[in-house]
Amino acid sequence: MLISRDPHVQSVVRIDCDAAGPRVVMFCGIHGDEVSGIHAIEKVLYDLFGGTRLLLRGSLTLARANERAIAAECRYVKHNMNRMFREDYGPEIDRGSYEFQRTQELKPLLESCDYFLDFHSAPIANEPFLVAEQDAVEFYRHLGIPKMMTGWSKFSSGTIGGDTENYANARGAMSATLESGSHFDKSSNDVAYRAAISLLSLLGMIGHDPRPAAVDAEIVEMYSVVTKEFDDFRYAGEASNFKLLPKGQAFAHQNGQAMTVSEDSYLLIPMKPSDTKLHEEVCYLGRKVRRG
Ligand SMILES: [Zn+2]
16 A cells, blocks of 8 residues: 655645555545545545555545635635536636636546545535435445435536536546535534545445445435525525425515425525525425435
């Protein structure tokens, strides 16, 4: 097992094993204030460097993605890096910016890996969940995270495209994004660390952990994007992620009118209406996926 710095990209560590195996990449700090993944990845590295765990096959690449935002303890410096992983950029993107340049450095890591996991957390208390596309759901539902969201790529154009996971997924890597809970809750660190260890364990890359049991994760597929079109947009009742929205019942109001769903649905990633600009997405709607 060899631990080395990537010669081409700063703040990227590679752990290589002589025995062939999967090439795994993990990112933390794409958003610099989401510290649980940073703790998790550092702990994994310390485990391997300190000899508590041994990599048995394949390679593991660990990256602190937005180093400047991590140092400044903010989400990003100029551009949201999780909208930057794309081929083409509009005129609104400053090509001289740190985030643009850092993204170009990191892209090749996602173009040549087999599995990719990106670590995030949220500003509000949230139960952990994974985001993965349909072809990766079956694999990642074994990670031990009880809720999963899928179908994001159907909507990943324009303002919500450019995320790391879809970039890697479109290039052949089995990819997922982990939202490990609240930034401020220390248990998010443990959720993130357990997920990293479970992934390596599932792939037979570390030996100490018994193979994690498949959890029957609840999977919800996004089917609609809700945008804030009027200043009076408000949720009906308290908005929470994965909240069940019964058919026909108002889940929000805008322009003085109730908004309802035509089938039982789930509210996904509700954002604060006051922080959302007009014509931007404020939440998503999903339906439960029933597996055969
Ligand atoms: Zn994030």
